[in-house]
Amino acid sequence: MSADPAGLDTEKLYAARLQAVSARPYLASALYALHLVASRRVPTMGVDRYWRCYVSPGYVDRTPVEELASVLVHEVSHLLREHHARSDRYARDNELTGPAERLRMNIAADAEINDDAFGDGLIPIEHAVTPASLGLPDGQLMEEYLRQFRLGPHTAAMAWLDCGSGADGADRDWELGPDGADGLSEQERAAVRFRVAQGITGRPGDAPKGWRRWAERALHPPQPWRQLLGAAVRSAAAAAGTGADYTYGRPARRSAGLPGVVLPSLRTMPPKVSVVIDTSGSVSDAELGSALLEVGAIAQAVGGRRDLVTVFSCDAAVHLAGPLCQAEGMTLMGGGGTDLRTGFTRAARTTPRPDVIVALTDGQTPWPSTRPACRTVVGLFARERTWREDRPDYVPDRPPEWARVVDIG
Structure with a gap:
């Protein structure tokens, strides 16, 4: 075996990468896109958001090739699933700061990856974080795990964990940063994710369910209308009296003016959403998907x-x-005519009352004559033209003025 000047056994790492590609061929583009960097400051391996993989030479020396293959797959999974950006977004939305919270995000990201990462040619990583090690169910996303556990005695053995900024969004002083050599540009990173997603969907059945779910979302990137929807949802959450509650978890700022008195702060909670999906005969299976x-x-x-x-x-x-558990397993019933007024009525009567009603439709429906008591967003499926055999001159009514309308597709 040969080593580079930094003492890294590159031949052993290349053998591990080859084994990883053999076990997970749909990840080949991503595994070969990683630039390996020797670093004696990283505990095992870690990645930054620019697709550099920092590797401890000592860790490579003492770890079997089979386990190194699993670790390479693990680290590239952080990058493909964009855990760095998702961690930053979660921290911002939940006002979280500090290294302890970033460690918690790294743990949650590992749990998302490791629930179905091993087997079929990859051996388990020693001391790997799994949902079971946190006492949580498999098949959830990082954000869902973050809401279900806190650091404590049961996570003390995970304090060493450090997969780099590519896992939790927090830059390390041992990383090369945006101006360092051999990093991938944003366009190059997007191209790698796209190629991997195509490889997964092109060979259905070969990848675990978590990867198939990721690939579907990667091939359907966020559309502008989703940004509008997010703005409407945030507006609903900020409305007076909506989703507000007091908490002592973060004392109010005015407590500083009252020594010895701890006052609770007002915390806004995520709004409740009712979604009405048009399942009439004029909506295609692709649109329902x-x-x-x-x-x-x-x-x-x-x-x-x-x-x-x-x-x-x-x-x-x-x-x-039903309440949303797994969108992929949801059954949509319908196929007849269209009258979304019944859907609006039922949605508005949901208990607890929704803060937002979202209707996904082709627009060929009568609309409610009165405005619901909550904000409304209508997503319209794209139509080049509308035609009905019984009414060749038919033109569907536009959604009411009180609804925020955005085009889908």
């Missing part, structure tokens, strides 16, 4: 709180699809 992807985006707009999203399918009648 897109609607389910949009439901997942809506759940992200409320901070990943799937328990706050209720879905109704509606043609001429309304059917409860």
Whole structure:
């Protein structure tokens, strides 16, 4: 085996990468895009957001090739799933700061990856964080795990964990940063993710469910309308009396003027959303599939709180699809005529009352004559033209002025 001037056994690492590619061929583009950097300051391996992988020479020397292959897959998974950007967003939205919170994000990101990472040619990583090690169920996202655990005695053995800024968004002083050599540009990173997603969807059944879910979302990047939806949801959350509660977890600033007195602060909570999906015969299967992807985006707009999203399918009648647990497994009923007025009525009567109603439709429906008591967003599926055999001159009514309308697709 040969080593580079920094003492890194590169041949052993290349053998590990080859084994990782053999075990997970759909990740080949990503594994070969990693630039390996020797560093004696990283505990094992770590990545930055520019797709550099920092490797401890001592760790490589004492670790079998089989386990190194698993670690390489683990580290590139952080980058493909954009844990750095998601951690930054979660920290900003939840006003979290400090190294302890970043460690918690690294732990949650590892749990998202490791629930189905091993087997089929990859051996488990020693001391790997899994959902079971946190006492939590498999199959969830990093953001969902973050809401379910705090650091404590049960996570003390994970304090050494450091997968780099590519896992939790916090830059390390041992990283080369944006101006360092051999980093990938934003366009190059996006191209790698796209190639991997294509490889996963092109060979259905080869990848675990978590990777298939990721690939579907990667191939359907966020559309501008989702940004508008997020703005509407945030506006609902900021409305007077909406989702407000007091908490002592973060004392009010005015406590500083009252020595010895701790006053609670007012905390805004994510709003409750009712989604009405048009399942009439004029809506295609592809559009229904897109609607389910949009439901997942809506759940992200409320901070990943799937328990706050209720879905109704509606043609001429309304059917409860249920509280959102897994959008991929949701059954949508319908196929007849269209009258979303019944869906709006049912959605508005949901208990607890929704803060936002979102309707996903092709627009060929009568609209409610009165404005619901909450904010309303209408997502319209794209139509080049509308035609009905019984009414060749048919032009559907535009959604009411009180609804915020955005185009889907």
